[in-house]
Amino acid sequence: MNNKINRSGYFSKGLFSRNSLTAFAFLAIPLAVYTIFVIYPVLQAIWFSMFKWDGLGPMTDFVGAKNFLKIFADPVFRIAIGNNFKIVFLSLFIQLPLALFIALIIARKFKGAVVYRAIFFLPYILSEVIAGVLWSFIYNPQFGIQNTILVEWIPFLADFPFLGSPTTVFYSIFFVMIWKYFGLHMVLYIAGLQNIPQEIEEAARLDGVNWWQMNLHIILPLLKPTIFLSIFFSIVGSFQTFDIVWAMGKGEPVNAAETMVTYMYKFGFQRFQLGYGSAVAIVIFIITLIVGLVYQKITASKDI
Amino acid sequence: MKKILITALLAILLVSTVSCSKKESDGVTISFWHLDTADEFKATWQKQADAFMKLNPHVKIEITILENEAFKQKIATMMQSGNPPDLFRSWGGGVMNMYAESGLLRDITDELKKDNYIDTISEGPLGVYSYKGKVYGIPYTMGAVGLWYNKKIFKDNGIEPFKTWDDLIAGCKKLKAAGITPIALGGNDKWPGHFWWVYLAVRTGGKEAFDKAYGRSGSFTDEPFIEAGRLLKQLVDIKPFQKGFLGATYTDQSTLVANGQAAMELMGQWAPSVQAQNTDDKKGLGDDLGFMPFPAVSGGAGKITDAMGGGDGLAVGKNAPDETIEFLKFMMSGDNYKELMSSPISILPTVKGADKYITDPQEKAVAEMTAKAEYYQLYYDQYLPPAVGEVVKDATQGIFAGTKTPEEAAAMIEKAMKEEN
Numbered sequence: 001m002n003n004k005i006n007r008s009g010y011f012s013k014g015l016f017s018r019n020s021l022t023a024f025a026f027l028a029i030p031l032a033v034y035t036i037f038v039i040y041p042v043l044q045a046i047w048f049s050m051f052k053w054d055g056l057g058p059m060t061d062f063v064g065a066k067n068f069l070k071i072f073a074d075p076v077f078r079i080a081i082g083n084n085f086k087i088v089f090l091s092l093f094i095q096l097p098l099a100l101f102i103a104l105i106i107a108r109k110f111k112g113a114v115v116y117r118a119i120f121f122l123p124y125i126l127s128e129v130i131a132g133v134l135w136s137f138i139y140n141p142q143f144g145i146q147n148t149i150l151v152e153w154i155p156f157l158a159d160f161p162f163l164g165s166p167t168t169v170f171y172s173i174f175f176v177m178i179w180k181y182f183g184l185h186m187v188l189y190i191a192g193l194q195n196i197p198q199e200i201e202e203a204a205r206l207d208g209v210n211w212w213q214m215n216l217h218i219i220l221p222l223l224k225p226t227i228f229l230s231i232f233f234s235i236v237g238s239f240q241t242f243d244i245v246w247a248m249g250k251g252e253p254v255n256a257a258e259t260m261v262t263y264m265y266k267f268g269f270q271r272f273q274l275g276y277g278s279a280v281a282i283v284i285f286i287i288t289l290i291v292g293l294v295y296q297k298i299t300a301s302k303d304i
Numbered sequence: 305m306k307k308i309l310i311t312a313l314l315a316i317l318l319v320s321t322v323s324c325s326k327k328e329s330d331g332v333t334i335s336f337w338h339l340d341t342a343d344e345f346k347a348t349w350q351k352q353a354d355a356f357m358k359l360n361p362h363v364k365i366e367i368t369i370l371e372n373e374a375f376k377q378k379i380a381t382m383m384q385s386g387n388p389p390d391l392f393r394s395w396g397g398g399v400m401n402m403y404a405e406s407g408l409l410r411d412i413t414d415e416l417k418k419d420n421y422i423d424t425i426s427e428g429p430l431g432v433y434s435y436k437g438k439v440y441g442i443p444y445t446m447g448a449v450g451l452w453y454n455k456k457i458f459k460d461n462g463i464e465p466f467k468t469w470d471d472l473i474a475g476c477k478k479l480k481a482a483g484i485t486p487i488a489l490g491g492n493d494k495w496p497g498h499f500w501w502v503y504l505a506v507r508t509g510g511k512e513a514f515d516k517a518y519g520r521s522g523s524f525t526d527e528p529f530i531e532a533g534r535l536l537k538q539l540v541d542i543k544p545f546q547k548g549f550l551g552a553t554y555t556d557q558s559t560l561v562a563n564g565q566a567a568m569e570l571m572g573q574w575a576p577s578v579q580a581q582n583t584d585d586k587k588g589l590g591d592d593l594g595f596m597p598f599p600a601v602s603g604g605a606g607k608i609t610d611a612m613g614g615g616d617g618l619a620v621g622k623n624a625p626d627e628t629i630e631f632l633k634f635m636m637s638g639d640n641y642k643e644l645m646s647s648p649i650s651i652l653p654t655v656k657g658a659d660k661y662i663t664d665p666q667e668k669a670v671a672e673m674t675a676k677a678e679y680y681q682l683y684y685d686q687y688l689p690p691a692v693g694e695v696v697k698d699a700t701q702g703i704f705a706g707t708k709t710p711e712e713a714a715a716m717i718e719k720a721m722k723e724e725n
Binding site for chain 1 (some may be wrong): 376377378379381383384386402403405406407408476491493494546549550551552555556559560565691694698701702704705707710
């Protein structure tokens with residue numbers, strides 16, 4: 001069977017053989033979809049980004065690279081990009097370790113482990129907007145439940161303006177992001193943990209390693225592929241942050257919780273500066289691309 | 305054989321995607337978009353549509369309802385795709401002008417002139433829905449912004465309705481001392497906050513200052529605009545707003561006033577009906593709700609009778625069938641308009657002679673104020689081009705948050721205005 005395929009060679013007879021024609025026929029649709037919905041819009045955005053354009057009439061006002069210069073001169077964009085990197089770092093140093101820690105605890109079989117898993121994973125199932133709206137209600141200083149709960153437990157936090165103060169709004173939203181996403185990473189880790197052969201752990205235990213040594217020197221190195229995957233998800237997700245921030249006050253007050261995508265959205269669709277908005281989109285694209293490439297370089301060199 | 309099959313398959317796919325765009329033949333469909341999500345409002349619009357469809361069986365009116373903020377966003381993308389709804393809620397002014405300039409709206413001047421229909425609509429409000437001498441929509445209500453206050457709270461604390469800005473500052477201090485939140489504000493939505501700054505500018509600079517700044521012979525960094533910022537800062541500094549107001553929405557603002565948790569709000573003619581919606585018994589404050597014009601600023605060029613406000617209307621999209629205009633005229637005349645007037649949708653009439661339908665004393669006060677205003681300023685965020693309007697809102701929010709000085713805020717607006725021209 002194998003021999004036969006190799007001899008007739010789906011891929012060995014050059015580009016225009018009958019078989020590769022079949023391959024192209026099958027590829028045609030996905031390729032067309034990809035071109036229409038990804039390549040073409042990207043090229044279009046690059047074109048738009050060189051105009052001062054309201055997105056409605058014809059494009060007449062060519063400004064070249066002016067939009068890009070304006071982006072980097074705008075303090076609000078600096079806040080936005082800073083927030084995105086803050087989300088990346090806080091996710092890596094708070095969210096993922098937390099997920100890993102809980103995964104290590106509940107991956108073991110004990111009574112109720114499945115219940116815990118479900119509880120921790122549940123927030124991930126909610127859509128970002130629903131989670132955002134829900135937490136806006138909770139955070140509401142006049143009508144929210146924090147008013148009734150915190151008043152009893154932590155009195156000095158009662159009617160605290162979590163979303164209403166430029167200094168706290170970012171962290172209040174970030175807390176919701178952790179709440180929503182650590183379950184996903186936890187499940188990833190649990191899956192990774194279950195792939196580690198039981199024998200290795202048993203052998204180590206016979207050699208007398210303690211809990212710390214076991215996790216640090218045996219489990220973690222074996223879990224590396226999963227950790228790298230989870231880091232990648234986390235970084236990509238961080239750069240795309242939009243819905244949850246939008247639902248919890250649109251990046252306001254005074255742009256304190258702005259992210260690059262909310263910034264782009266505001267210019268493209270609220271201020272009708274589509275040329276400028278496109279330039280922002282290009283900048284986001286380039287930043288994400290660079291971060292992605294660097295990440296790949298790092299993980300590849302660690303031979304994963 | 306295989307090749308033929310694949311080619312055939314591709315051909316079928318291609319044909320099927322093309323044939324999807326075939327147009328409906330018989331009958332006319334009008335897409336109608338509004339943002340009135342409250343049950344009573346929804347029912348009123350639906351009733352009007354049903355009545356029109358009954359008289360014109362070949363017309364189908366499809367209503368789409370979106371919440372205020374969602375509506376603004378969705379309509380923007382619809383416009384950018386060059387595919388506006390046939391009939392949609394509009395505030396007129398700068399945003400509408402931009403659509404008109406790009407040819408996205410239908411000029412309905414001739415249709416309205418037929419049988420002199422156009423003369424039945426008040427000129428002032430209609431002007432807001434006109435651009436370069438052409439009419440693109442009809443307003444169904446037009447009013448003014450003012451202070452809606454809780455009479456009982458004012459009386460209990462011995463406070464009289466304010467005559468001057470200093471009265472307002474003193475009143476707020478007194479209420480605060482009594483442990484009452486003087487002013488409710490949905491600071492996160494930004495437009496309720498921008499009312500404060502714009503109204504102060506209307507009082508400090510009057511019509512002249514704005515006309516100069518807008519016509520570019522003056523500037524938004526001129527003294528009256530900076531003074532407006534300074535007065536606003538004076539108010540912000542005594543912290544008269546509810547806790548966390550920068551994170552609050554207009555709904556929060558309305559709910560606080562409606563339930564007596566705050567003494568007043570600066571809002572337009574729709575305030576009483578929205579307040580009513582935000583109470584459990586759907587009645588709001590009832591007789592305890594009072595209305596007063598925005599207080600005078602001593603030494604300001606503006607008069608206390610000058611008003612800032614705006615209205616609600618319906619604009620017509622470029623692809624709208626003729627029946628859309630028929631439907632619009634149908635709603636905006638005779639008994640149908642009386643019906644709109646008797647619902648909370650239209651509070652203050654734009655159809656001449658419909659004043660007699662106003663029964664509520666509060667509404668009468670707003671109507672009189674609007675009618676008497678020598679200088680009537682449409683809200684900046686609607687009057688100015690969107691890129692500038694948004695900056696006005698950002699700048700005023702900066703003053704509310706204490707992150708922008710009055711001078712910085714004025715400079716921000718001026719910069720945006722310069723870039724736009």
